[in-house]
Amino acid sequence: MIDLEQQKIIFAHITKIMKNRIEVLENQRNIASYALAAKIASESGTKTLKKRINLRTICCIAICTIMASGSVIAITQLKSDEVVTPFKTRYMVENLNGDTVDTWKFWKIDAESTLVVNIVNSGIVDERKIKSIKDAILSTDKIIIDDSITHKGLGTSSTYFAGWRGALEESSMIKTEYAIPIKFKIIESESEIGNIIIKLSTLKDQDGYSGFTKSTVDGNEILKSQIIIYDADGISDEGLAAIVRHEFGHAIGLGHSTAPEDLMAPTINMQIPYISECDTDAVSQLYDGVAMDKTVCMK
Template identity: 35%
Template sequence: MLLKILTDQYYTIGYSYFVKYLLLSSAIIIAAITIPIESWAEYNHKWDELAAWKEVKNNEIQVLIIRDAGVSQKYTDIVEDTINSKDVINSGKKLFQGWNEGIRQISKSYSVTIPTLHVQSKLDTQDSIIIYLMDKIDNEGYDGYTNLHYDKNGNIKKAFVKIFNVNELNENQLKTIVRHELGHALGLGHTNEKNDLMQPIIDMRYTAISLLDLQALVRIY
């Protein structure tokens, strides 16, 4: 049964992805125009972009979640859970519900320093991720996009994530979209691994953060 149209638009300076999803009962079918960027492959897994953040204070990227007046506070709490949840699924492979827990564990395992995300009620720096939860429908039919800004050295200095029509998403859909978009905000592009959160075609059976995603962050840092 066709539920609704989901979309994801990912911008980078000079290159762009324009992606539309059709959400079915268990999978999202894609219709996309892709302009390739740089590629990196290991163990046959390719990423169309990997980019590091500039150095940030206390190795924390500040995150501000804002919302339209018509969007309930409960959606802000759901978004925070995609950042701070400590839940880990062990079903043959380790899967993380929150980005910070995954980053902490992979950083310890590989002895690398990957910045974590710190949700703030207000920002004291421009080097941040802003997540805007909107009750409006995007004119082009997109549910969300991530816009990345880079410094002169090619490092990310700011990310702006918009999620449209939030009130029409259920909790699992919202969490999946936000996890995916935060992956972009952290510096991950799309992977060619079919059973992964960061694949261009989002399959609702694969909604958590994988070791593949986290190992790509290790590669960056």
């Protein structure tokens, strides 16, 4: 039984969440719960489903989730006519001679080092999209999702992360041979300085890719990673965040996942576009010196 003080804390947290989302809720009577829509789509066997729920329903979902697990399932806004489509991505790892490298590489830094992430051409998108990019990197929010959505079990759930900082902090809880990067400084500069460059482009890739990451390495060490996001001004905030999460995974050294529903799969399935426990486990292995060319998800 939750006492009065706990209820006050819960409702204060809900109020804070709703205030943070007031900008995107303005002039909209209905918003969609992405997690709920994905679950219903999975159960009905349809590929795409649009579900409208009112604000009171969302509050109930959030409150119930907090009571059950202490975390809030992320609620993603969808327009009533929006169709969720997957994003194609690609990545490449080259050594200093320009030769393509197949195995994983990683950043060799000490535990106190900060990686500088530079968003280039930030002026071509609005502040909401810039915030989506930053959140995809810096957020520590955890998301609890029912495993039935991804057909991984009934009566069980999995933890996902909205941003890489939270995911990497989780990975770093396991002692590894090399320090896992957990400190990031995001800048917006037109000069391509920084360890990880995120270049926003208004162009559409001729092969239909939404994102591309190229890392330059020396031996096993990543020296620099460059990410290109195509059609950045034409992608939704949620879609942009998902692409950045995926490409940033490559930038820290991960390969593509064997699980088609995983964020690090070659094609991003927007059903659950968050960082999985499989990905955090893979980071721990990578920075403990395990070299593979793909992320293997067992669950």
